[in-house]
Amino acid sequence: MCGIVGCVTAGADAPRILIESLKRLEYRGYDSAGVAIIKDGAIETMREVGKLSNLESTLGNSGLMGGTGLGHTRWATHGRPTEVNAHPHRDGSGRIVVVHNGIIENFRELRKELQDAGHEFASDTDSEVIAHLVQSNFSGNLTEAVHASIQRLQGAYAIGVMHADEPELIVGARKDCPLVVGLGDGENFLASDVTAVMDQTTTVVYLDDGDIATIRRESVAIQNAQGEPVEFVPTKISWSLSQAERGGYPHFMLKEIHEQPTVISDTLLGRLDEEEGEVRLEELALSDDDIREIKRVNIIACGTSWHAGQVAKFYIEQFARIPVDVDYASELRYRSPVLEKGGLMIAISQSGETADTIAAMRMAREAGCSIVGVCNVIGSTIVRESDGTIMTHAGPEIGVASTKAFVSQLVALLLLSIKLGRVRGVLTKEDVQEHCRKIRHLPKAVESVLQTENHVRKVALKYVSAQDFLFIGRGVNYPIALEGALKLKEISYIHAEGYPAGEMKHGPIALLDEKLPVVAICTKSAIYDKIVTNVEEARVRDAKMIVIANAGDEDIKEVADDVIYVPEVDEFLSPIINVVPLQLLSYFVAHERGCDVDQPRNLAKSVTVE
Numbered sequence: 001m002c003g004i005v006g007c008v009t010a011g012a013d014a015p016r017i018l019i020e021s022l023k024r025l026e027y028r029g030y031d032s033a034g035v036a037i038i039k040d041g042a043i044e045t046m047r048e049v050g051k052l053s054n055l056e057s058t059l060g061n062s063g064l065m066g067g068t069g070l071g072h073t074r075w076a077t078h079g080r081p082t083e084v085n086a087h088p089h090r091d092g093s094g095r096i097v098v099v100h101n102g103i104i105e106n107f108r109e110l111r112k113e114l115q116d117a118g119h120e121f122a123s124d125t126d127s128e129v130i131a132h133l134v135q136s137n138f139s140g141n142l143t144e145a146v147h148a149s150i151q152r153l154q155g156a157y158a159i160g161v162m163h164a165d166e167p168e169l170i171v172g173a174r175k176d177c178p179l180v181v182g183l184g185d186g187e188n189f190l191a192s193d194v195t196a197v198m199d200q201t202t203t204v205v206y207l208d209d210g211d212i213a214t215i216r217r218e219s220v221a222i223q224n225a226q227g228e229p230v231e232f233v234p235t236k237i238s239w240s241l242s243q244a245e246r247g248g249y250p251h252f253m254l255k256e257i258h259e260q261p262t263v264i265s266d267t268l269l270g271r272l273d274e275e276e277g278e279v280r281l282e283e284l285a286l287s288d289d290d291i292r293e294i295k296r297v298n299i300i301a302c303g304t305s306w307h308a309g310q311v312a313k314f315y316i317e318q319f320a321r322i323p324v325d326v327d328y329a330s331e332l333r334y335r336s337p338v339l340e341k342g343g344l345m346i347a348i349s350q351s352g353e354t355a356d357t358i359a360a361m362r363m364a365r366e367a368g369c370s371i372v373g374v375c376n377v378i379g380s381t382i383v384r385e386s387d388g389t390i391m392t393h394a395g396p397e398i399g400v401a402s403t404k405a406f407v408s409q410l411v412a413l414l415l416l417s418i419k420l421g422r423v424r425g426v427l428t429k430e431d432v433q434e435h436c437r438k439i440r441h442l443p444k445a446v447e448s449v450l451q452t453e454n455h456v457r458k459v460a461l462k463y464v465s466a467q468d469f470l471f472i473g474r475g476v477n478y479p480i481a482l483e484g485a486l487k488l489k490e491i492s493y494i495h496a497e498g499y500p501a502g503e504m505k506h507g508p509i510a511l512l513d514e515k516l517p518v519v520a521i522c523t524k525s526a527i528y529d530k531i532v533t534n535v536e537e538a539r540v541r542d543a544k545m546i547v548i549a550n551a552g553d554e555d556i557k558e559v560a561d562d563v564i565y566v567p568e569v570d571e572f573l574s575p576i577i578n579v580v581p582l583q584l585l586s587y588f589v590a591h592e593r594g595c596d597v598d599q600p601r602n603l604a605k606s607v608t609v610e
């Protein structure tokens with residue numbers, strides 16, 4: 001996820017306007033930033049690694065002025081966060097520049113084709129192909145060149161494009177990534193979201209997928225994917241700036257919960273080959289022979305990522321039949337684990353900087369294991385020190401309690417497990433094809449869970465004064481019970497425990513009374529009847545039962561005080577669905593208790609110390 005901005009103005013103030021706009025998009029990524037300004041018939045570009053403030057001081061000292069420009073703040077997906085990989089990217093002539101948010105899935109193929117035609121590339125990014133493509137299609141009309149170029153792009157994009165020959169023009173286009181045009185008085189703007197233009201204007205046009213906007217100082221024209229003119233109706237923004245930064249949501253956590261359908265799509269992008277019955281994980285760095293020879297998998301992680309590891313144990317054992325151990329990194333590093341050559345270590349970390357996980361990884365390296373990092377931050381230590389990686393493409397997560405990053409980890413680990421299973425011959429081509437079909441349905445299923453938000457809120461309000469909560473689940477949903485309990489603890493400060501439902505009678509059953517709410521994950525599974533029995537056991541001891549069940553399960557109402565229905569999916573996909581109502585439940589309980597949902601006390605987003 002990156003942020004893009006553009007402006008066509010009368011004065012010479014574009015650098016300042018772009019920087020101010022980018023500041024509001026820094027939540028979309030902040031590993032490097034850049035601007036390009038048209039000046040005296042040429043384009044001048046400035047890029048800096050790190051936070052936007054670095055670019056701001058370089059620009060401030062440069063004296064660069066101009067009225068038309070593009071800017072970008074980057075969340076790296078392809079290519080490390082270096083200056084060369086920072087946007088804007090140029091074509092070979094340096095007369096065309098592009099800023100891009102999204103992922104171009106077929107960039108390797110396009111790059112090869114363009115290189116064969118003589119184009120020289122400067123960066124490792126997928127985005128640079130767009131600049132070269134536009135140049136190869138340009139014959140005097142930038143909008144037409146962009147239109148021809150996007151026909152070749154597969155994947156997701158929001159782009160801004162400029163040509164040095166057109167000092168008062170920027171062209172924007174989008175597919176599956178947000179893009180708005182800001183309408184000013186004798187000046188117009190382009191941005192990834194409205195927050196970026198709100199200092200300049202509150203009148204915007206939301207572009208639709210396939211739209212191309214031709215933005216000049218005095219006019220804006222929009223055409224659709226077929227090249228036909230679009231009659232657009234501007235929207236007047238009534239939000240305050242601080243609301244707008246959170247996309248209108250009261251907290252980043254709620255916004256991030258709602259981003260999960262998109263995050264799942266992004267993490268799947270380009271990785272499911274349904275036709276061939278294959279999962280493609282290009283940066284895994286394990287050959288098929290390596291995969292066939294794996295004797296054992298050790299998963300290490302901390303916090304929420306450790307719960308993703310627990311789900312992955314189910315996945316890998318089920319789909320690839322490889323034995324899996326899951327350890328807290330802080331535990332593994334201080335015992336004498338059996339780590340051997342031929343073993344595979346999977347290090348899961350949204351930040352890529354967790355000190356214990358890094359230390360445990362280094363132990364595995366010493367022992368001769370291969371290491372795969374499952375991570376959300378490209379260029380982070382865990383990514384750099386792993387042999388192979390699976391990036392999770394959740395975009396920056398601002399809320400300290402992890403939600404969308406967790407879901408993206410589950411998706412990435414599911415893909416890895418299916419890949420391992422296919423290569424080792426446990427899964428047939430047909431099995432993988434069927435799994436792919438079901439996995440593709442996930443974003444829609446999560447969307448429909450999000451529609452239960454009001455009901456979850458009502459349920460949450462009934463239990464805000466509880467002092468303790470118990471979360472129970474079984475099988476692949478046991479780690480989800482753990483995650484539900486952790487989420488509630490982290491943000492509401494209510495004591496909560498996750499337990500495998502079958503273990504209840506070995507201890508926690510002694511706690512049950514009418515003051516204890518029990519959240520039971522009771523969706524359809526091979527052992528559905530057993531967990532219903534566990535729910536009944538708790539219910540007859542007067543516990544208040546909040547049950548997550550599949551839509552249509554009417555009988556469950558008999559043993560529940562409150563039911564939250566979610567769509568029925570195959571059991572292996574159910575953790576990705578079931579965690580969502582638990583996130584919402586925690587959010588509403590914490591919010592109602594007046595807690596600082598996004599920045600809970602004593603916690604940090606990234607724990608870089610032991």
Ligand code: G6P
Pocket residue numbers: 302303304305348349350351352353354357400401402603604605606607
């Ligand atoms: C902190 C965060 C958690 C996170 C854990 C592990 O405790 O607050 O949300 O799950 O660290 O972080 P990692 O970046 O390694 O996933």
